Amino acid sequence: MSYLEKARKLFDEAKAVRRQIHQNPEVGFELPETVELIKKKLDEHNIAYSQLGDTCAIVGTLGDPSKGKTLLLRGDMDAIPMVEEAELEFASKKECSHLCGHDLHATSLLIALIMLKEDEDKLQGQIKFLFQPAEETLNGGKLMLEKGILENPKPDAGMALHMWPNGKKTGILIQKKEALASALNFKIEIKGKGAHGALPYNGIDPVFVASQIINGANGILARELPSNKGASLSMGYINAPGGAINIIPPNAYLEGTSRSLYSESAKHVAQRLPEIVEHIGKAFRAETEYEVAANAPALINTLEMSELVKESAEEALGSEYSVEYIEPILASEDYAHIASHLPESCYFFVSCPSPDEDGNVYAVHNPKVVFNEEALIIGPATMAQAAVNWLKKNSK
Template sequence: MNEFLERANELKDELIENRRYLHQHPEIRDDLPITAGFVKEKLKEMGIEPVEISKCGIVGLIGEKKEGKTVLLRADMDGLDMTEESGLPFSSKTPYAHCCGHDLHTAMLLGAAKMLKEREDELKGTVKLMFQPGEEYFIGSKAMIEAGVLENPKVDVAVDMHMNAKNPVGTVAICKGYTCASCDGMKLTVKGKGCHGAWPHNGIDPINVAAHTYLSLQELIARETPPELMATLTFGQFAGGTSANIIPEQVIMQGTMRTFDKDLRAKLKKRVHEVVEYSAKTFGAETEYEVLSDVPSLVTDPELLDIMNEYVKDLDVEFIPYPPSSASDDFARITELVPSVFYSIGCKPYGDVPLYPAHNPKIIFNEDALPIGAAIHAQCALNYLKNH
């Protein structure tokens, strides 16, 4: 058996214990005092000095050698603003929930850190650990990049992974090129002029304006997006008015636009602003546009993926295709700046346990995947530094 996988299996009880503690104490955004404190304490126990470079954004170095390259290993730590319904005996004790697997990501990276620290003398360069807050709100990676996570030492390549509860344990799903979609979140405040419904000519109906805006925006997907390219434009909030016979002052619309292609994204962003502006002008209204998120598409570097896969196959995992996903991850900001790989780790529950997608309050992850993820992180880092 591969040495890292063998060691990770020896550490399995510790990996599970760490994961379950994190699972019971989820926090959201970049307000992670319990989670960040736990990670820092564990790193100190390993002999790794944690540095909080941004709010709850933690970095640790292993090797710290001036010669050689630097590999970044990333894990996101934040939970979701929802109530867990898994029924697990170690369910969340807070109003939040780890229903996306970030507790497993953090536990796996802690496991990899321990194994790499144990073999620090073998490293031919530096491993940089990135424990990131705020992924679910797309704020964490940007803050850590601005705080210098990719510098001192300069990062050459990066590795990230995510859990996939629909694929069996032992499988690793991979995708070359565009892997996760961009996400441009928007809040539109359509401002009209309120009046009584009996005399609509005395006002400017923001519901009417918002409806025309919504339909016009959908035409960007139906008529301006090439059929061979993917794009979605979804509005999850359309709110305005409190009475059947009163035209309100304003309507709120909130939504997201997602695509893979960089040029198409730029074109659609420009067209969204134009449609929003001129739809409002057509009816004598105004619309304020607020950016809620601006995450690029996540790109897996094909050449680097081939290199890392040569190391990972020594773990006897089964590579399976990972179709490009319209979901988004702010690791994308890292992939814009350094060659990166993204692994989707199979963690399907055994037996007849119902399967749920990420962000479902009933989702269950198979903890047997923890040693595999930890070993992949460690195997990629040590071997990349050894061979480069």
């Protein structure tokens, strides 16, 4: 039986798990109900697991390391702090919701593992799995590294998937190399001195300094990065509490993000931005503080593995679904923390549009987003087939 047929047989079970997670979303690093459900399902299917250090992440292995290499399969399981607007019979019961589809990611990994467990004696190597919290913070993957996800056993390669609900066709989308951008999320505090707006020389104007920092920081992109290896820089938050038409406030706050598909450019911005902040602050007598909220590298697929995943998707799904290469996307993903340490990796998208009655589809993080649950068939089928093929290719 093909993995597509096997996944179809597990579809009702998959939907039940996904809908239970969807109705009871949890945000961040502690996901007690989600983890309890996944552990219960792993128990039902005799898949052994443990907790990664003192985190709520679930890890385990399948197969036989003496036959070949170790492949890491990773699924995230956290929700986001936004209220869902789609009218689903299994809508979120909380103020947070699975608008990024991580309920489908955790379920897809679970279904892939159930199918691989059935074929365990045929696996030409070892599967290591990770159910990960806090992807949305862009710091969950980093915590996984700190807690030893790359040890005992050390994976030789990794694979993960993400839902893509605003595509045109249902199927699999893969980037050959650059997949997703790096993300440097930062906060800047400018400490000035309040004064009356008519007497600015009595104070240190933090709003003026903030505006110089915004301009100066963009000079990094325009003057210091190679034109073909660019980055973006957006400061989406500016606040100067206590200010008014004629009042210079004491402090100003900026928050923003920089993205790039190129690791050298991302490193350059991460190094130069705090320098620009500090020196512009000093130039105008303000004290500044610069804080990094998250710094995830770009997510880069390795060509050989991308090709293997594409061929595996075609093998698993046949002609019923589309399988295509796509261009890089400038969103970010904290699996990059892990992937950047692996010799081989492929991250792919499950295109799963579910248009509303007017034919509209919505992207992840949109409160109206709806995912086509067929993703719970084609995602796990692709992941399981690609895992089997990768282990076979790398067997002893």
